[in-house]
Amino acid sequence: MKPLILLILGTAREGNESQKAFNYVRKQLEARDDLELKTVECAEYIHNKTIAPWQNDPIINPWKELVAKASGFVIITPEYNHGYPGELKLLLDQEFNGYKGKAVLVGGVSDGMWGGTRVIEALVPVLRDFDMRIVRSDLHFPNIKQFNPEDEATDKLYSELVKKSIDELLSKIG
Ligand SMILES: Cc1cc2nc3c(=O)[nH]c(=O)nc-3n(C[C@H](O)[C@H](O)[C@H](O)COP(=O)(O)O)c2cc1C
Incomplete structure (x- = not known):
């Protein structure tokens, strides 16, 4: 049976730009035949x-x-004041034991140059408390307003990075 991966958008902000990174990762996940996606x-x-x-x-x-x-999780989240959006934490805090031993990949998003580095660092201790298996190759989407996957060079760079991280996620399952 193919592993079920939950792809989570970590913000409910109206008009959020993170949706662009989320859509990009969703397309990459949908193109694979070795997983199921929700x-x-x-x-x-x-x-x-x-x-x-x-x-x-x-x-x-x-x-x-x-x-x-679910067997694995991909969380695409913007950085809000160096932390995670409250709605993402509300969602995650509604379960505890169910996350244990499951794989998780985090992608950070920002309109600055750091690509959500600090939100990832803030989220890791939470995921560790859930006893999740955290993918080392995080994803980073800096300058999200300029992110244009229609651009060939951008797509090539990101598709390789996303593939590597998803491969790592799947290798942690099972
Ligand atoms: C409440 C709030 C706090 C933010 N804090 C940060 C921050 O700490 N670091 C950062 O690089 N960008 C920060 N930003 C800007 C986001 O990186 C920017 O809005 C980007 O588009 C991703 O967030 P979005 O998906 O909500 O659009 C913040 C944005 C909001 C709405």
């Missing part, structure tokens, strides 16, 4: 308050069921 928008599975994993709740139960089915 895309996730944080807003679909969260309230505007914290619901703990042990609470029975009609909005978070589907999230817990999805996590149980």
Whole structure:
């Protein structure tokens, strides 16, 4: 059976630019025949308050069921004030045991030159607490407003980087 990968967009900000990086990674994942893909928008599975994993709740139960089915995760997230968007943390905090031992790849997004380096560094301790297997080859999308995958050189560079990271993600599954 092919592993199910959840591709998560880490922001619910209206008009967010991270969607461009998310769409790019989604296309790369969709083009592969060695995995199954489900895309996730944080807003679909969260309230505007914290619901703990042990609470029975009609909005978070589907999230817990999805996590149980998934073998791996790809999180594409912008950096907000050197941290992660609150809605991403709300989503993640709704489960705990279900993440254990599962593979995760993080892609950081920013409009500056650091490509979300600091959000990745902020997220890693959270993922470690879940006891996840974190892919070493993070993805970075700096200058996201200028990111244009229609440009051949950009596509070539990113498709190689994304492939390497997804290969690493899959190698951590199983
Ligand atoms: C609340 C907020 C905080 C931000 N903080 C940072 C930051 O710490 N570092 C950074 O490089 N960009 C920061 N940005 C700019 C984002 O990198 C920029 O908006 C980029 O387009 C990615 O975020 P988006 O997907 O919301 O558009 C911030 C943007 C917002 C909305």
